[in-house]
Amino acid sequence: MESTEKLTDTNAILAYLYETFPLCFIAEGETKPLKIGLFQDLAERLADDSKVSKTQLRIALRRYTSSWRYLKSVKAGAHRIDLEGNSCGELEQEHVDHAQATLKESQEKAKAKRIAKAGKSPAPSATAKKSVKKPVARRPKAATSAKPVKEKVAEVILTPAVLAELKKNQRVNVKLGKVPVAGVILDIKKEDVQIQLDSGLTIKVKAEYILL
Secondary structure, eight states: OOTTOOOOSHHHHHHHHHHHOTTTSOSSSOOOOBOTTHHHHHHHHTTTOTTOOHHHHHHHHHHHHTSHHHHHHOOTTOEEEOTTOOEEEEOOHHHHHHHHHHHHHHHHHHHHHHHHHHTOOSHHHHHTTGGGTOHHHHHHHHHHHHHHHHHHHTOOOOOBOOGGGOOTTOEEEEOSSSSOEEEEEEEEETTEEEEEETTSOEEEEEGGGEEO
16 A cells, blocks of 8 residues: 555554654653654655645644643653753753643643543532531532632633734734633734743744643
8 A cells, every 4th residue: 555645643644653763752651852853854844745734744743742641741850852852951940830830731731621521529529528528518619619729720711922022022812722821922923923931842833722
């Protein structure tokens, strides 16, 4: 069979990257932080590869860098690596702090979803011992304690950016999927805005995809 079939499934593209660049993309266990601007290197290396498109590569790379095991690897003293696994310098503390905050927020959201799916709230575990004597009296607290969890998730409200008000080095959020990704504006050329995401990925987007 010819290798002209494009990979469209993100998991399949990740598997392809694990196989093609094993020293950079690690399939299991602890990962390593990626070089800033790695997407450009990846796009150039796979420019003649008909299996993957730049769009699908970008989605797969974002999936990889937003995973919990990757965020855990972004820690003080760690070094970024290129496609061959070579060191590209130590991580900046700002990127470490953002990765830890993102990981904590993601884990809290996952925990809240599990609790909501099971029809429970965080309160029952704290009142379980007392519920033996007064099981009926403790139920109202369990019902009301579930509300703050939902309100916390919906607390952050982002608004679309106005191109004329954007400037270099401004921290923004980019709408790449269901969850906005944070980054810093590197350059603005006409309607294109170049942004370096905190994961190290550099992209160009229109102002309509930028949130503040």
